[in-house]
Amino acid sequence: MKIAVVGTGYVGLVTGTCFAEVGIDVTCIDIDQRKIDNLRQGILPIYEPGLEEMVTRNVDAGRLHFSTDLGAAIKDCDVAFIAVGTPPGEDGSADLKYVLAVARGIGEHMNSYGVIVTKSTVPVGTAAKVRREIEQALEKRGAQVDFDVASNPEFLKEGAAIDDFLKPDRIVVGVASERAEDVMSRLYKPFLLNGHPIIFMDIPSAEMTKYAANSMLATKISFMNDIANLCEIMGADVNMVRRGIGSDARIGPKFIYPGIGYGGSCFPKDVKALIKTAQENGYQMQVLQAVESVNEGQKEVLFNKVKKHFGAELKGKKMAVWGLSFKPKTDDMREAPSLVIIEKLLAEGCTVSAYDPVAVTEAKHSLGDRITYAEDQMEALIDADALLIVTEWPEFRVPNFTVVSRLMKQKVIFDGRNIYDKQELEQAGFAYHCIGVRT
Numbered sequence: 001m002k003i004a005v006v007g008t009g010y011v012g013l014v015t016g017t018c019f020a021e022v023g024i025d026v027t028c029i030d031i032d033q034r035k036i037d038n039l040r041q042g043i044l045p046i047y048e049p050g051l052e053e054m055v056t057r058n059v060d061a062g063r064l065h066f067s068t069d070l071g072a073a074i075k076d077c078d079v080a081f082i083a084v085g086t087p088p089g090e091d092g093s094a095d096l097k098y099v100l101a102v103a104r105g106i107g108e109h110m111n112s113y114g115v116i117v118t119k120s121t122v123p124v125g126t127a128a129k130v131r132r133e134i135e136q137a138l139e140k141r142g143a144q145v146d147f148d149v150a151s152n153p154e155f156l157k158e159g160a161a162i163d164d165f166l167k168p169d170r171i172v173v174g175v176a177s178e179r180a181e182d183v184m185s186r187l188y189k190p191f192l193l194n195g196h197p198i199i200f201m202d203i204p205s206a207e208m209t210k211y212a213a214n215s216m217l218a219t220k221i222s223f224m225n226d227i228a229n230l231c232e233i234m235g236a237d238v239n240m241v242r243r244g245i246g247s248d249a250r251i252g253p254k255f256i257y258p259g260i261g262y263g264g265s266c267f268p269k270d271v272k273a274l275i276k277t278a279q280e281n282g283y284q285m286q287v288l289q290a291v292e293s294v295n296e297g298q299k300e301v302l303f304n305k306v307k308k309h310f311g312a313e314l315k316g317k318k319m320a321v322w323g324l325s326f327k328p329k330t331d332d333m334r335e336a337p338s339l340v341i342i343e344k345l346l347a348e349g350c351t352v353s354a355y356d357p358v359a360v361t362e363a364k365h366s367l368g369d370r371i372t373y374a375e376d377q378m379e380a381l382i383d384a385d386a387l388l389i390v391t392e393w394p395e396f397r398v399p400n401f402t403v404v405s406r407l408m409k410q411k412v413i414f415d416g417r418n419i420y421d422k423q424e425l426e427q428a429g430f431a432y433h434c435i436g437v438r439t
């Protein structure tokens with residue numbers, strides 16, 4: 001089997017590389033020549049644990065190719081994945097111009113049966129638009145080529161993408177023909193050895209499944225953030241409540257950690273897009289609207305605690321920030337709560353010294369030299385009036401608190417991810433503020 005993956009962003013690169021890993025011949029296509037040149041040398045545009053080694057291994061084995069030539073790759077492939085970006089437009093709806101341009105390109109070059117699969121997160125109805133775009137391009141050439149479209153949404157998490165792809169909980173595929181179902185079954189067979197299912201359905205349902213999954217997860221998080229805020233007011237401890245409800249199998253222990261709001265490229269974008277799709281079709285997604293507004297508020301919760309603690313004295317204080325990326329194990333800064341928090345601190349006249357193991361280059365695009373970037377986590381603490389835990393990187397979990405207190409000017413910690421034990425820190429003389437526990 002031969003496949004093409006168009007778009008070497010996060011999803012495309014992981015998809016192409018993981019298919020190559022199980023022995024399939026994969027060509028990854030991108031219009032950006034520099035990106036392709038870099039990838040051929042094993043230089044990746046993103047940070048994802050384990051991916052660089054896997055790319056290099058498969059390129060060396062001759063199974064993974066990188067090219068800007070869509071035409072050549074499309075000519076003899078069985079399956080083509082469209083994995084280009086769908087950036088949110090001004091109004092929150094997904095912009096399909098890149099997806100449809102790729103579909104056109106495919107129609108201009110394909111000359112034998114293939115399944116064209118949308119992998120990018122796309123609104124319900126996109127696969128039908130892709131089909132029309134390909135048909136029109138074929139007509140223009142006067143070519144008659146049989147093809148199918150399919151929708152195969154991706155559920156991988158940044159930072160755990162390879163594992164999620166190689167050992168998926170489930171694979172969802174929307175198809176409209178038995179032939180396409182057969183091709184997709186054969187393609188995914190190597191990934192189903194753990195007994196988890198491939199679920200075939202109609203195309204609109206597959207497209208909707210992706211939005212429903214991300215929206216449900218975002219709902220769990222905003223719900224728990226609301227509960228955490230109420231716990232603080234009422235004198236309850238959200239860590240206890242979380243364990244109490246998470247042990248009910250109907251609720252489950254995952255994705256009920258309160259914090260400083262969800263970020264990243266997926267939840268904020270997909271929640272907005274689903275609200276927008278519903279509105280365009282005369283329906284109000286009331287729960288999701290609340291999910292979004294709770295999340296906006298939650299990004300300010302940690303800052304509000306800082307402001308409450310320091311009061312009128314906040315101006316001129318030095319704040320140490322540990323973690324910048326929207327979550328650990330990624331350098332992704334899109335919609336990162338750190339940006340909201342840092343902008344607010346700067347607006348109050350604070351200085352900020354931040355440390356992040358991998359996201360500094362990305363962070364500089366937004367924050368530039370308005371803050372300082374420490375070489376390691378301890379350096380960030382020198383003379384700081386407070387430490388803010390913004391991203392729960394594993395290396396922040398058990399710092400040497402004796403060194404921490406020696407370096408800091410004041411022993412104050414604002415923990416936006418609830419990674420420390422309140423009692424332990426208070427015994428060590430710290431003022432400790434976290435989420436969902438009354439100070």
Ligand code: UGA
Binds near residue numbers: 256258
């Ligand atoms: C998310 C989904 O989890 C993937 O299944 C999906 O494929 C992906 O979006 C996508 O649509 O491409 P991702 O954005 O990489 O993956 O990150 P998550 O691990 O889901 O975290 C999202 C946000 O929720 C982070 O800001 C994280 O800090 C926050 N979060 C997560 C919480 O605040 N509490 C939790 O309990 C869990």
